[in-house]
Amino acid sequence: MTRIGVAGLGHWGKNLVRNFDELADLRWLCDVSAERREEFTRRYPTANVTEDFADLLADPELDAVVVATPVPTHYGLARQVLEAGKHVFVEKPPAMRGEEMEELVALAEERDLTCMPGHLLLYHPGVRKLKELVDSGDLGDVLCVYGNRQNLGVIRKDENALWSLGVHDLSVILYLLDEEPSEAWAHGNSFLTPGVEDVVFCYLRFPSGRIAHMHLSWLDPHKMRKITVVGRDKMVVFDDMELERKVTIYEKGPWQPAQTYGEWQTRTGDISVPKIANDEPLRLECEHFLALVRGEGDRRGVARDGLGVVRTLEQLQHSLAAVPA
Ligand SMILES: NC(=O)c1ccc[n+]([C@@H]2O[C@H](COP(=O)([O-])OP(=O)(O)OC[C@H]3O[C@@H](n4cnc5c(N)ncnc54)[C@H](O)[C@@H]3O)[C@@H](O)[C@H]2O)c1
Numbered sequence: 665m666t667r668i669g670v671a672g673l674g675h676w677g678k679n680l681v682r683n684f685d686e687l688a689d690l691r692w693l694c695d696v697s698a699e700r701r702e703e704f705t706r707r708y709p710t711a712n713v714t715e716d717f718a719d720l721l722a723d724p725e726l727d728a729v730v731v732a733t734p735v736p737t738h739y740g741l742a743r744q745v746l747e748a749g750k751h752v753f754v755e756k757p758p759a760m761r762g763e764e765m766e767e768l769v770a771l772a773e774e775r776d777l778t779c780m781p782g783h784l785l786l787y788h789p790g791v792r793k794l795k796e797l798v799d800s801g802d803l804g805d806v807l808c809v810y811g812n813r814q815n816l817g818v819i820r821k822d823e824n825a826l827w828s829l830g831v832h833d834l835s836v837i838l839y840l841l842d843e844e845p846s847e848a849w850a851h852g853n854s855f856l857t858p859g860v861e862d863v864v865f866c867y868l869r870f871p872s873g874r875i876a877h878m879h880l881s882w883l884d885p886h887k888m889r890k891i892t893v894v895g896r897d898k899m900v901v902f903d904d905m906e907l908e909r910k911v912t913i914y915e916k917g918p919w920q921p922a923q924t925y926g927e928w929q930t931r932t933g934d935i936s937v938p939k940i941a942n943d944e945p946l947r948l949e950c951e952h953f954l955a956l957v958r959g960e961g962d963r964r965g966v967a968r969d970g971l972g973v974v975r976t977l978e979q980l981q982h983s984l985a986a987v988p989a
Contacts, residue, residue, distance in 0.1 A: 665689040666957050669720040671741060672732035673700040675818075676755065680730050681708070683950040692720045692729075717741060721748040728778070728957050731755060735823055739764040742779065746771040751778040751957045753950075756831045757977060758970050765974040769967045778956040778963045781970035783835040787948040789941040790902045790910040791836055794893060797913070798840050803895025804917065809837050810877040811891045814884035824861040825880040826850060826980055833878045835973050836891055837868070844972045846871050848979040855883060866980055910940045 669692030670681050677695075684690055685708060693704045693713045705713045712719070720729050721744060728751035731741045739759040745752040746768065758781045759765040772779035785791050797803055811833030820828050838844065845868040852864035866878040889904035899914045915933030920926060956963050 666954050667691045667723075667725055667727045668730065669694065669723070669726055669728075670730040670732065671695070671717055671720065672734075672755075673697075673704050674732065677730075677732035679946055680732050680753075680950070683947055684730060685711075687947075687950055688954055691726055692723065694720055717744070721745065721750070726750060728752065728953075730953075732782075735760065735827065739768065742768055743771065746775060746777055746779060749775060749777070751780075751953075753778075753780045753782065753953045755782040756784070756835070757781065757827060757974050759974050760827070760978075762971070762975040762978045765971045769964075769971050772967050773964060776963070778953065779967040779970070780953050780956060781835075781966065781973070782949065783832075783839075783969065783973070784945050784949055785832050785836050786839055786969075787945040787952065788902075788904070789943055789945075789948075790904065791839070791891075793911045793938060793940055794836075794891065794900060794902050795840055797898075797900055798893060798895075802898060803893060803900060804897030806841065806874060806893060806895050808875045808877070808894045809840060809891065810879075811837065812879050812886075812888040813890075814879060814881045814886055814888045816887060816889060817882075819856065819862065819882045821857050821860060824854070824984075825852070825864045825882055826861060826866070826984060827977060829880040829882075830864065830866065830878055830980070831973060831977060833880070833891065834976055835969070837876045837878075838972050838976065839969065840893065841870055841872070841874055841876070843870050843872060843874075845869060845876070845976055845979075848976055848983060850980040850984040852880075852984055861984060864984065868976070909937045912937055 666688040668684050668688045671694040673695040690711050693711045695701050701713050729745045731754040738754050742752045742754040768779050813829040847869040850866045852861035854861045856862050863881040868876040891902045893900050897917045899916050901912045913936045917931055918928045919931045955961050
């Protein structure tokens with residue numbers, strides 16, 4: 665069994681601890697907060713609990729560390745884990761600069777270790793279905809993709825909507841299209857905390873000519889977690905707020921009837937709802953990390969996917985900062 669430690673026992677860390685306790689040998693729990701340590705000592709009496717991250721790195725038996733601390737600490741902690749010769753699962757985003765992520769990727773490759781970013785949505789069975797539909801050619805040529813992530817989660821003071829919410833949609837968009845954008849533009853504003861954009865609109869253009877858009881906002885009447893893929897033959901919507909209709913496929917597409925002499929019309933056909941497994945994405949994500957640690961699967965691929973996401977977020981952030989708020 666993989667021997668694992670988790671650092672950061674907050675709102676999200678507790679879910680990671682629950683899963684890794686069930687799937688692996690949970691050896692260490694680490695948090696700088698005495699209150700959190702006390703709570704987790706009671707809940708996981710067989711694990712070692714510490715405030716000092718170095719204790720995890722110094723344990724020669726520990727195989728892997730999970731980092732679920734605040735975003736600005738991710739790169740530094742993940743780097744230390746890799747330097748200590750251990751595998752790392754690091755919550756999204758693993759770094760806030762492309763160069764830092766490049767370093768993590770290089771370090772992991774040099775030492776043949778896993779550096780897996782926590783791109784949770786890539787393990788969602790609904791997103792897997794989208795990928796299957798895109799790759800099978802069933803939708804025809806994919807023309808554009810857009811994500812809506814509005815009115816969700818904690819309104820953060822130290823992280824804007826782009827980094828906090830956008831990282832999810834961006835990881836999915838890059839996964840579906842399998843390319844990095846050649847252009848990335850973002851506009852937004854900070855209405856609540858000065859300098860922390862709470863409403864952000866992004867535009868991406870890819871070398872293939874496909875385009876994407878993301879609307880990320882904490883200020884919105886609609887609670888939305890939705891990704892739409894527009895193909896030439898069919899269109900598909902993944903709506904994570906739906907309980908049963910997570911994925912809906914529309915047989916809808918542009919066509920030119922002969923009698924309209926070149927004018928386009930929209931053809932509409934059946935609407936179908938494929939069955940999507942009810943598996944917990946986080947459980948699948950943790951299982952995938954453990955498989956990579958065991959040497960099964962593409963270690964390099966997951967780290968490189970993380971690099972694409974961080975690089976694009978950085979480009980979008982530059983664009984956002986260039987426009988006076
Ligand atoms: N994948 C997802 O869907 C998802 C969802 C929520 C949060 N997250 C990510 O999880 C991470 C944590 O978010 P959260 O909401 O749990 O935050 P949180 O503030 O509730 O928890 C963070 C914890 O880390 C601890 N901490 C801070 N610095 C530390 C250090 N150097 N060493 C050890 N512990 C330290 C804090 O005391 C706190 O208990 C963030 O990166 C966030 O982006 C991911």
